[in-house]
Amino acid sequence: MTAPVDVTAALQAKFPSVTPRPSGDHVAVNVAAADAVAALKYLRDEFAYDLLVDVTAVDWAENASPRFTVVWHLLSTSGHTYLRVAADCANDAEPAMATVTGLWPAADWHERETYDLMGITFTDHPDLRRILMWDGYPYHPLRKDFPLAGIETALPDIEVAEETGAAVLPAPMMGGPFVASSGEMNLTEAEPRAKDESWNERSAKRE
Amino acid sequence: MVSPNTELAYNSKIEGEVIVSRVDAVINWIRSNSIWPMPMGLACCGIELMAVGGARFDIARFGAEVMRFSPRQADCMIVAGTVTYKMAPHVRRIYDQMAEPKWVIAMGACASSGGMYRSYATLQGVDRILPVDVYISGCPPRPEAVLDALIKLQDKMKREPSAKRLTA
Numbered sequence: 001m002t003a004p005v006d007v008t009a010a011l012q013a014k015f016p017s018v019t020p021r022p023s024g025d026h027v028a029v030n031v032a033a034a035d036a037v038a039a040l041k042y043l044r045d046e047f048a049y050d051l052l053v054d055v056t057a058v059d060w061a062e063n064a065s066p067r068f069t070v071v072w073h074l075l076s077t078s079g080h081t082y083l084r085v086a087a088d089c090a091n092d093a094e095p096a097m098a099t100v101t102g103l104w105p106a107a108d109w110h111e112r113e114t115y116d117l118m119g120i121t122f123t124d125h126p127d128l129r130r131i132l133m134w135d136g137y138p139y140h141p142l143r144k145d146f147p148l149a150g151i152e153t154a155l156p157d158i159e160v161a162e163e164t165g166a167a168v169l170p171a172p173m174m175g176g177p178f179v180a181s182s183g184e185m186n187l188t189e190a191e192p193r194a195k196d197e198s199w200n201e202r203s204a205k206r207e
Numbered sequence: 208m209v210s211p212n213t214e215l216a217y218n219s220k221i222e223g224e225v226i227v228s229r230v231d232a233v234i235n236w237i238r239s240n241s242i243w244p245m246p247m248g249l250a251c252c253g254i255e256l257m258a259v260g261g262a263r264f265d266i267a268r269f270g271a272e273v274m275r276f277s278p279r280q281a282d283c284m285i286v287a288g289t290v291t292y293k294m295a296p297h298v299r300r301i302y303d304q305m306a307e308p309k310w311v312i313a314m315g316a317c318a319s320s321g322g323m324y325r326s327y328a329t330l331q332g333v334d335r336i337l338p339v340d341v342y343i344s345g346c347p348p349r350p351e352a353v354l355d356a357l358i359k360l361q362d363k364m365k366r367e368p369s370a371k372r373l374t375a
Contacts, residue, residue, distance in 0.1 A: 163299070169331070
């Protein structure tokens with residue numbers, strides 16, 4: 001289990017942009033976006049991080065800069081160690097990052113999901129389409145400026161939308177986000193529910 | 208003098224080969240006892256719907272055991288699960304492909320109202336895109352609740368003016 005310390009040092013020796021990243025669990029490093037793919041390839045080939053566990057992204061806030069950070073989670077199936085690599089996207093308005101589908105084919109759908117929900121364009125991705133929302137959906141729902149209830153837009157199928165008169169509407173929040181209490185031992189109390197039922201769509205929240 | 212008939216049941220010796228009834232009653236009797244469901248299993252409720260079709264709960268007791276995966280052969284769409292906006296047009300198209308007469312059961316909280324998914328991705332009740340006859344509460348509903356809904360649907364079908372609709 002000595003490998004993680006060596007990895008950070010070795011990465012820093014090869015890529016000067018690498019810095020240690022605060023982490024509560026596994027070893028984590030920051031890397032410049034320009035070096036990301038080369039660093040990941042180096043990790044895969046020299047340190048046997050052969051399994052790409054996850055590709056995801058962080059939206060720090062609407063007016064933060066850098067706003068978006070792409071995060072890769074790697075696992076070495078021979079060394080049994082995890083590693084987290086993060087890289088900030090240079091452009092806050094139209095974030096982009098180089099694809100790693102050439103290194104791990106598993107990145108394909110992860111990058112599509114990150115593109116779909118966060119709006120990060122992975123350059124040179126072989127098939128960068130939305131994967132969860134439908135083609136033509138105008139928003140990226142996991143961004144901080146997107147409300148949980150959603151934004152009104154048309155149904156994906158125009159014919160059905162015309163026949164039924166239905167549209168994609170903001171969901172009624174009726175007392176705030178409808179969430180479960182994960183730490184609650186009383187299972188009745190742990191059920192998903194609105195946390196503040198003093199307001200709803202008809203009567204406004206009292207300040 | 209003819210002796211009064213004390214038998215309550217149909218007796219062919221007395222009544223011959225004739226049964227008198229109303230057309231509505233006959234049509235509705237046939238329809239309500241051979242509901243062929245279209246299992247629109249979209250989420251976890253679909254698993255519970257499979258239990259309804261199994262031996263323990265035995266939907267065959269109500270003549271509804273013939274699950275049809277082709278909408279053209281089905282009478283009753285059981286929407287079992289969360290309907291996302293992406294799926295909603297497909298659900299509506301499958302409903303449109305079903306031949307008249309047709310009925311819809313919204314099974315569970317999600318199909319009835321969106322359930323706990325108050326989010327940008329979830330249709331807040333399948334009744335926004337198609338007419339629902341029976342709603343079932345529960346997350347997911349017990350198989351008994353599905354059978355109860357089926358019986359309620361049968362009761363509803365038995366009150367329909369089917370003959371008038373056939374000629375209209």
